[in-house]
Amino acid sequence: MPRPYIASVPDRPLLRRQFDVLVLGGGIAGLTAAIAAARRWHVGLLTKASLNDTTTFLAQGGIAAALGESDSPELHFQDTVAAGAGLCDPDAVRVLVSEGPDRVRELIEICPRFDRKDGEIVLGREGAHSVRRVLHAGGDATGREVSSTLSEAARLGSRVQLYEDEFVIDLLTIDGRCIGALSLNLADGEYTLNLAMVTILATGGAGQVYARTTNPEVATGDGVAMAYRAGAALRDLEFVQFHPTGLAAGGSPTPLITEALRGEGALLRNAAGERFMTTVDPKAELAARDVVVRGMLAQMRAEGSAHVYLDATGLDPDMVRRRFPRVTALLSEHDLDLSRDLIPVAPVAHYFIGGVVTDVWGRTTVPGLYAAGEVASTGVHGANRLASNSLLEGLVFGDRVVRHLDRYIGRLGEDVRRLQFELPARSGPAAQRSDIAAVRRAVTELMSAKVGWVRTDDGLVDALEELRAANSALRLGEAGPPEFELLNILTLATQITKCALLREETRGVHVRDDYPERDDRHWQRHITLRLPQARTAGGRS
Ligand SMILES: Cc1cc2nc3c(=O)[nH]c(=O)nc-3n(C[C@H](O)[C@H](O)[C@H](O)COP(=O)(O)OP(=O)(O)OC[C@H]3O[C@@H](n4cnc5c(N)ncnc54)[C@H](O)[C@@H]3O)c2cc1C
Known part of the structure; x- marks a missing residue:
């Protein structure tokens, strides 16, 4: 049976390029592979x-890697497998957590904007991580910093x-x-x-x-x-992972309110202003994402509401603006302010x-x-x-x-x-x-x-x-x-x-x-x- 290409060929001859290695995609995975190859x-x-x-x-929150003094690849392994609900491949997780620290150190060498305090890399806290483990750059602009660094290295x-x-x-x-x-x-x-x-x-x-x-x-x-x-x-x-805290106020793509905010102490509240995650899981707002989403679902059903609220009003406003400049700017487009407002949030399609x-x-x-x-x-x-x-x-x-x-x-x-191949003729x-x-x-x-x-x-x-x-x-x-x-x-x-x-x-x-x-x-x-x-x-x- 011929294989199902969706492309059809125009009448004129196709251009040809030849490489040893062809990389499709220019995100962190494609750029890393291309630069190394x-x-x-x-x-x-x-x-x-x-x-x-x-x-x-x-990407906002950052990159997880066992670099802290109280951390280890073994602890990172345990957290990853616990979050994975029985379906992680232990060999693959082992590779991730044990090679991760070296790859991240190499990245730090070429990306000078990872956030530091007194010369030391700052590690953030996120849901279901048992210790502070998440490196970030430009506050919550980690993706932009990493992507720009790798793009420049490739160019x-x-x-x-x-x-x-x-x-x-x-x-x-x-x-x-x-x-x-x-x-x-x-x-x-x-x-x-x-x-x-x-x-x-x-x-x-x-x-x-x-x-x-x-x-x-x-x-x-x-x-x-x-x-x-x-x-x-x-x-x-x-x-398909739905992130608990997509902004429930429109926008395409849906603005994300990074989990790192909960890592710094932001809380989830229902319409009556009460915390509800404390009754769902001992880790409360810092439980794994699936647990938080299910907690939100129960709350939203009980209230007949399409969202709950994220409350960062108890945090130091200067720290929030410094640490989360992108989220602050995204929210201001919706006339919302983390230091003043409860932010309406609902789960949103996020990761495949x-x-x-x-x-x-x-x-x-x-x-x-x-x-x-x-x-x-x-x-x-x-x-x-x-x-x-x-x-x-x-x-x-x-x-x-x-x-x-x-x-x-x-x-x-x-x-x-030497290989030859055929594509289907173009249909009318x-x-x-x-x-x-x-x-x-x-x-x-x-x-x-x-x-x-x-x-x-x-x-x-x-x-x-x-x-x-x-x-x-x-x-x-x-x-x-x-x-x-x-x-x-x-x-x-x-x-x-x-x-x-x-x-x-x-x-x-x-x-x-x-x-x-x-x-x-x-x-x-x-x-x-x-x-x-x-x-x-x-x-x-
Ligand atoms: C808002 C947001 C925040 C996030 N925050 C974090 C975070 O803090 N930490 C974290 O670990 N993860 C985070 N994630 C997830 C993480 O960003 C992604 O999983 C990761 O960046 C994927 O990298 P990638 O290289 O696989 O793909 P991408 O970065 O998506 O790159 C894909 C590339 O493929 C190209 N491509 C796609 N289709 C075609 C095609 N047909 N032809 C040619 N090229 C094509 C695209 O143009 C692009 O260059 C976040 C995700 C989102 C959406």
Whole structure:
């Protein structure tokens, strides 16, 4: 059976580029991998927007790493596994927590703006961390500082060839092996075959599958969907993390109020002004995110309200302004002030725990294809990600995929250069083209309403039917980026919903109203899926 590319080829010849290593995505994972790989190989990095337009750039709280005197990788391991609700891969977590401190020290050397006091790095506190462990930069502008530092290192200090505004449509495979990717330049409309001996997928998450998300516009899950089409195994798609404290006052993406504020003492209150997390968990506001979300849900249901409140009025206003300049500025756009107002907050789609299955070296099930960062399912987050572990994951595994390439590139060189492949011919315009923006709105609203942070069998069945109907009613005509993104969103929405329907329990971030208990006997396991025809084509490289 031919594999399902969504791209079709224009009549004119396609451009070609050839690299040793092709990196897709310019967030923390992609930049880390590209910079490391460029020390030895010819590296191309493609990103569909600018290097500032990433989820990494938006990160607020910081990076978790066991650097404090009272901390250790073992303690970080225990906290990560406890938050992961029975589904962390212990080997992957071990790698994360033990290699994390060295990777972070290397980052500190090139990123001078990590916050310090009396010369020492300041460590912040976040939910479910048993000690202060989170490094931050520029107060709550950690992502911007890290992203700018790595972008500069890639632009100036390395031999990475950067292509911004280059939309990757599909991975190219021959006989089940990945040999690069097809891309479309958004400025000049040229299609390019980017051939490489190794492709590293670092395209980030998929928050835009939901109508309300903290994620930037680029986070449409393209990488997960294209890996699926290429035959890669995906895992844990039902585990979408909803952050407890999205601002419940509009805005797209939804402004995030970092967990670090609760780490500094901000409290959650109900409409009557009472704390409620104290009755839910001994750690109260600093319980794991899934526990806080469930506590909020109970409160909001009891009150018939769509939000609760975050109260930072008891904190020192100068400290708050200094430590949280970005949140302060975001809130002032809504005429809200942390030192004066209770801030309305509600859970919002935030982090895609599932993704493309990898081993601890970032290898996917498709030979020649690696994955790192939010697009990957390394197993470090289990069913609930510990706060500030994702920047760390991008840093550790972005570096690690490259360490493994040595043997792999050496072995493959000649075959890849000889490979041939075919893409489907371009189809004519559809008679009645769908309104792509309207379909996308309907799909993402449906996901927020029925596959959001509380799920039921009825809602999921309805959602699946509506998604199937939307899929079969879709008339694309000549496809461009909006159509490609919609197809990717539809692919992910459908697979997330199917997995959520299968998992008949409540675990971590997956909350089923009709199965409110965790069921280890039946469900202490992963849901892994692949395109049916891909089952025989896989195998590790
Ligand atoms: C508001 C917010 C705050 C956060 N705060 C923290 C925090 O404090 N600490 C923490 O650990 N985590 C935090 N997270 C999560 C963390 O930021 C992300 O998980 C992490 O940055 C993901 O990095 P990445 O490199 O995998 O992907 P990204 O940074 O999202 O980069 C993805 C890249 O892939 C590119 N791309 C996507 N699709 C295509 C395509 N089709 N073609 C070409 N390129 C493509 C994008 O353009 C982008 O360059 C936060 C997330 C948000 C939204």
